[in-house]
Ligand code: ADP
């Protein structure tokens with residue numbers, strides 16, 4: 001693609017869709033970045049021309065901008081210090097826990113906040129550099145909540161939208177943030193704010209009213225410019241999704257079908273394969289599902305080799321203390337379960353702390369008789385949608401936590417409360433024992449929902465809402 005200097009559509013996210021990984025010999029390769037944001041936005045941007053502003057995944061100088069898959073990728077540098085303060089600190093040890101029900105305590109440090117502001121300014125400047133006059137700017141997630149207002153200050157000609165991939169917390173939790181007013185002000189720089197659930201949008205509107213004295217009405221918040229003019233910002237829900245058609249096609253390919261058979265054989269051809277696929281994150285309820293599984297084994301509800309459990313856990317935020325602790329706990333538990341219940345050649349848990357290509361994930365989903373999606377809190381959880389999409393055979397059963405955004409769309413699954421270990425165990429057994437005819441009916445309904453609400457529809461809805469958001473500032477009424 002020939003380099004253009006500016007674009008009509010600009011994406012800003014903490015990460016670029018690809019990470020630069022430097023090998024021990026100094027050679028560098030580009031790998032797909034982790035997480036649901038990249039999965040979704042990569043599909044959205046396929047076939048649309050635009051620029052993507054983000055970090056390239058390692059500390060130090062940023063690589064030069066480059067073209068990739070029809071997009072112009074514009075790397076933003078982060079120093080080693082900023083990695084610790086802005087990314088690991090403020091984004092993932094302050095905001096992430098507050099926005100996920102304080103499952104672990106949030107830490108507040110003024111230096112982290114300073115760097116969060118500085119990095120957000122850098123992102124805003126980079127956005128303005130690549131945005132054409134009147135362009136649409138689509139900012140993503142909790143790492144960049146100040147960028148909307150910063151971009152507006154620099155470039156009032158731009159149409160600015162922000163989408164939150166994670167939950168927005170209830171006002172009682174958000175109130176803990178010493179910098180809550182600055183965050184609200186940062187977000188109100190947008191024309192349109194999109195959230196996963198209507199409860200998230202309502203939480204934001206309530207926070208703006210109760211904590212920051214803004215005037216609100218339904219889905220809108222009124223903000224006043226320094227010149228006295230008023231601007232109305234809309235906040236509503238647009239639940240994210242996946243590329244249903246693309247993934248379905250991949251899951252039907254002979255290579256993926258053959259690989260699924262191969263995986264089943266290499267697992268020892270068990271009667272029941274349970275599967276978990278997550279970033280190794282404390283929000284995902286991995287410990288809870290392991291506990292339920294261990295208790296079922298100890299009660300003799302089933303045992304290997306008839307049953308096995310595959311847990312794929314992508315490495316994530318490995319230097320943050322809460323993530324280190326989680327990894328130790330998960331790996332200790334897996335070791336204990338295997339030591340107690342495994343037999344030679346038949347471990348009770350197959351634990352894989354690695355990332356895999358899409359083809360391998362699609363094959364794994366087809367092998368899973370029971371998919372365990374048990375987060376304690378999750379904005380959406382795309383894995384749940386990917387699983388049902390890959391089950392074109394209508395086989396398998398989805399056990400889904402009621403604390404995910406996905407549950408609000410996939411009611412036709414085996415709902416669970418992961419805090420209730422006894423209930424979770426019963427749900428896992430029910431998923432195994434339910435008449436296959438009934439399971440097929442549930443699977444068909446879930447697949448229909450995802451096919452009708454795919455990622456392109458999500459992006460179109462977001463961009464339509466951005467386009468129709470209240471127009472330019474109106475003069476303040478006397
Ligand atoms: P989050 O965004 O919190 O990580 P999601 O479930 O919304 O959670 O999205 C996770 C994405 O990462 C999905 O597209 C999933 O297929 C992918 N993924 C998860 N684990 C792995 C892995 N080990 N290898 C490759 N992709 C993975």
Ligand code: G6P
Nearest residue numbers: 015034035036037141165166317
């Ligand atoms: C979630 C967040 C994303 C983030 C991803 C991976 O999906 O919503 O913003 O990029 O997790 O986390 P990481 O910290 O590795 O970028």
